Amino acid sequence: MISTALTDLWYGFGVALEPHNLMWCFIGVLVGNMVGVLPGMGPLATISILLPLTFGIKPVGAILMLSGVFYGAQYGGAICSILLNLPCHPPHAVTCLDGFPLTKKGRGGAALGITVISSFVGASWGITEMIFLSPVLVTVALKFGPAEICSLMLLGLLAGSTLARGSPLKGVAMTLCGLLLGIVGSDIETGTPRFTFGIPNLFDGVEIVAIALGLFGIAEFMKSVNQLSEVDTKYTNVKFKDLRPTKDELRRSWGAMFRGTIIGSLCALIPGTGPTIASFISYATEKKISKTPELFGTGMIEGVACPEASTHSSVQGDFIPTMSLGIPGDAVMALILGALMIQGIVPGPQLISEHPDIFWGLVASFWIGNIMLVVLNVPMIGLWVKLLTIPYRYLYPSALFFVCIGVYSTNNDMFQVGETIIIGLVGYLLLLLDFHPAPVLLGFVLGPRFEENFRRAMLISRGDALVFIKHPISAVFVGLCVLLIVGQIYVRLRPPKVLAENLPPVMAE
Numbered sequence: 293m294i295s296t297a298l299t300d301l302w303y304g305f306g307v308a309l310e311p312h313n314l315m316w317c318f319i320g321v322l323v324g325n326m327v328g329v330l331p332g333m334g335p336l337a338t339i340s341i342l343l344p345l346t347f348g349i350k351p352v353g354a355i356l357m358l359s360g361v362f363y364g365a366q367y368g369g370a371i372c373s374i375l376l377n378l379p380c381h382p383p384h385a386v387t388c389l390d391g392f393p394l395t396k397k398g399r400g401g402a403a404l405g406i407t408v409i410s411s412f413v414g415a416s417w418g419i420t421e422m423i424f425l426s427p428v429l430v431t432v433a434l435k436f437g438p439a440e441i442c443s444l445m446l447l448g449l450l451a452g453s454t455l456a457r458g459s460p461l462k463g464v465a466m467t468l469c470g471l472l473l474g475i476v477g478s479d480i481e482t483g484t485p486r487f488t489f490g491i492p493n494l495f496d497g498v499e500i501v502a503i504a505l506g507l508f509g510i511a512e513f514m515k516s517v518n519q520l521s522e523v524d525t526k527y528t529n530v531k532f533k534d535l536r537p538t539k540d541e542l543r544r545s546w547g548a549m550f551r552g553t554i555i556g557s558l559c560a561l562i563p564g565t566g567p568t569i570a571s572f573i574s575y576a577t578e579k580k581i582s583k584t585p586e587l588f589g590t591g592m593i594e595g596v597a598c599p600e601a602s603t604h605s606s607v608q609g610d611f612i613p614t615m616s617l618g619i620p621g622d623a624v625m626a627l628i629l630g631a632l633m634i635q636g637i638v639p640g641p642q643l644i645s646e647h648p649d650i651f652w653g654l655v656a657s658f659w660i661g662n663i664m665l666v667v668l669n670v671p672m673i674g675l676w677v678k679l680l681t682i683p684y685r686y687l688y689p690s691a692l693f694f695v696c697i698g699v700y701s702t703n704n705d706m707f708q709v710g711e712t713i714i715i716g717l718v719g720y721l722l723l724l725l726d727f728h729p730a731p732v733l734l735g736f737v738l739g740p741r742f743e744e745n746f747r748r749a750m751l752i753s754r755g756d757a758l759v760f761i762k763h764p765i766s767a768v769f770v771g772l773c774v775l776l777i778v779g780q781i782y783v784r785l786r787p788p789k790v791l792a793e794n795l796p797p798v799m800a801e
Contacts, residue, residue, distance in 0.1 A: 297427070300648065300652050301652060301655065301656060303652055304648075304653050304655050304656035304657075305656040305660075307352060307649045307652065307653030307656065308356070308654075308656040309656075309660070313352055313353050313356055314660070315353075316349065316353035316354070316356050316357040317356045317357065317360050317660060317661050317664070318360075318661075319357055319360070320356060320357035320358065320359065320361045320364060321360040321361075321363075321665050321668070323342075323364070324361035324363065324365040324366075325367050325368040325665060325668060325669060325672075327361070327365055327368065328368020328370075329368040329369070329371060334365060335361050335362045335365040336508045336623055336624055336627065336730070337508045337513070338361050338365070339358050339361055339362065339624065339627050339628070339631075340501075340504035340505045340508040340627065341505065341509055341695060342357065342358060342361065343358075343500070343501050343504055343505070343627065343630070343631060343634070344501055344699065346358070346631050346634060347634065351632070351637060351647070351650055352649055352650055354631055354635060355631060355632065355654055356653065356654060356657045356661075358628055358631055359628065359654060359657070360661050362607065362624050362628070363415065363604065363608065363658070363661065363662070366383065366384075366567070366603055366607055367408075367665045367669050368669075369383065370384055370391075370407045370411070371404065371669075372384070373388045373391050373392070374395055374400055374404055374596065375392075375395055375404075376392075377391075377392035377395075383570075383571045383599075383603045384599075385568075386572055386595075386599045387407075387571075387595075387596055387599055387600060389575070389588070389589050390403075390588065390593070390594075390595030390596050391407075391595075391596050394593065396591075397591050399541075399591070401533075401535045401536075402535070402536070402538070402593070403593065403596050404535055405535035405536055405537050406537050406542075406545050406596055406597050406600075408535070408666055408669060409545070409597075410545070410549045410552070410596070410598075410604070411600055411601070411604045411662070411665075411666075412604075412662055412666055413549050413550070413553060413601055414549070414552065414556055414601035414602065414603065414604035414608075415607070415658065416659070416662070417557060417605050417608075418556070418557055418604065418605045418606070418607065418609040418658075419608050419655060419658045419659055419662075421609055421612065422609070422611055422615075422655055422658075423655055425612055426612055426644065426651075427644065429613070429616040429617060429641075430617075430644055433616065433617050433641040434641050437749070438745040438746075438749040438752065439752075439753075439759050439760050439763045439766040440763060440766045440769070441741075442742060442745040442746050442760070442766075443765075443766040443767075443769035443770050443773075444619060445619060445741065445745065446742070446770075446773055447769045447772055447773050447776070448619040448620070448738065449467055449471075449734065449735060449738055449742070450464075452467065452731055453466065453467035453731040459726075460780045460784070462726065463731050464731075465727065466727055466728065466730075466731040466735070467731040467732070467734060467735040468735065469732050470731060470732040470733060470734060470736040470739060471736075471738075471739040471742070472487070472739075473498050473503065473735070473736050474497075474735060474736045474737070474738075474739025474740050475487065475739060476488065476494055476497050476498050477494060477496055477497030477498070478495050478496070478497075481747070493707045493711075498736075499708055499711070500627075500630040500633070500737070501634075501708070502699060502708050502711045502712040503715060503733060503736055504627055504630070504733065505695050505716070506711075506712045506714070506715025506716040506718075507715060507729040507732060507733065508719075508729070508733075509692070509716065510692065510695060510712065510716025510719065511715075511716050511717075511719030511720040511722070511729065513691060513692060514716070515723050537593070541593045545593055545594060545596075545597040547594075548578050548593075548598040549597045550601070551581075551598060552574040552597065552598035552599060552601035554605075555573055555577060555602050555605075556571075556601065556602035556603060556604070556606035556609065557609045559573065559606050560605065560606045560608070560609025560610050560612065561613065567603040567606040567607050567610075570602045570605070570606035571603045571606075572599075574598045574599050574601075574602035575588075575598060575599045577598075579595075608658060610622065610625050611625070614628065615639070615643060615644075615654070616641065616643070617640065617641065618638075618639035618640035618641075618643070618741070620734060620737060622730065622734070623730035623733045623734060626733045626734045626738070629737050630733075632650075633737075637650065695712070696709055696712075699712045
């Protein structure tokens with residue numbers, strides 16, 4: 293098995309190192325690093341804007357670029373958290389707790405150095421896990437029938453909606469909205485129009501580009517456009533020699549780094565958790581087992597190493613269920629699945645065997661991209677910080693211009709532009725009401741496949757709904773769904789203790 297995996301990985305490096313694929317990988321990590329620094333942008337909004345561009349790119353290059361944006365953004369987010377006490381994105385909110393105090397002590401460069409090491413260690417573990425675990429999951433998944441697939445998707449939908457940020461009930465409501473949007477158009481079996489309201493343009497359904505750009509382009513930009521806070525850059529003059537941590541800092545970081553890596557990789561296997569929850573859990577764990585927990589929040593290097601390793605391990609691990617099972621763990625993964633579908637590729641267990649260039653090329657590009665990020669991140673810290681001084685009133689109009697161009701270019705259809713604007717306005721209203729729209733995308737992507745497998749299961753069982761309990765694997769997934777719901781009810785009745793006092797504000801993903 294190991295020799296086969298290494299042979300496949302060698303093939304993947306051959307694909308990833310092709311000049312055009314290498315170029316798209318570089319563009320992805322460069323753009324990801326840049327948007328990681330900018331509050332309000334983030335990988336979700338950026339991938340949404342870049343999605344129309346993938347129509348003119350070969351599938352391998354498109355997925356390499358979009359994936360590079362996702363994991364590249366994590367590097368940029370750490371810079372602002374440590375040097376500016378500005379958590380541009382949720383996974384890095386915990387890094388502020390000890391990162392900025394280290395900066396005020398004059399050890400900000402060392403904290404960034406540890407972050408780079410932790411990020412690479414965490415990412416490497418996640419990539420290795422993907423190499424050996426994904427083929428095993430595929431072997432198991434090929435034995436699944438419609439009932440098992442349907443139950444697994446139900447677990448993914450529930451986990452993605454209830455474990456996401458905010459109220460679980462609101463998350464479930466948003467997932468249901470996504471499921472309803474997913475069935476708009478002509479019924480795949482009978483051809484009957486559903487929820488089209490007599491509009492011919494909706495007979496083919498709502499486009500994923502319109503959903504993504506409306507909810508995570510227009511809506512997020514409208515929410516963030518009034519940010520006028522000045523950025524204090526007095527601690528940002530970091531030289532290359534400042535990035536070298538001391539021997540004592542390295543010694544204290546290794547254990548925290550590996551513990552965070554393991555926690556992040558475990559969280560990645562649970563749909564709906566993602567890097568944000570992984571970073572909070574790893575920080576809480578590290579503080580719990582520390583001999584000096586009272587010093588956390590005052591500038592402990594372990595408080596930087598652990599959550600950063602956890603974040604990167606989780607981000608890379610998120611690709612395991614997405615690429616091998618076709619079950620996205622969060623909204624970004626749902627968007628990447630959507631990009632695969634745009635290219636006519638059906639995600640799931642057959643992906644590795646039918647499209648090995650995509651799977652193994654992606655795995656190899658992770659290592660190439662992370663090495664690029666290590667090289668890019670260090671000398672360009674000053675440039676990334678200067679980006680924060682650009683007024684938002686210049687950034688967002690230009691971004692919205694590219695949104696409109698991107699939507700129109702997909703089908704040269706003005707109806708889609710109007711569709712995106714309406715979805716964006718509704719998304720902005722949802723954000724004002726504290727309904728985070730990320731689960732909508734999850735429901736939209738999984739909805740049609742969930743319905744298809746549910747119908748098959750009902751046909752095979754002649755309408756017997758107990759088929760989901762009679763099959764052992766399906767019964768396990770249904771049981772996990774029940775446990776998840778009961779657990780959420782228990783948590784709501786007994787609120788958990790606050791992780792840490794005076795947490796920095798976390799911006800929406």
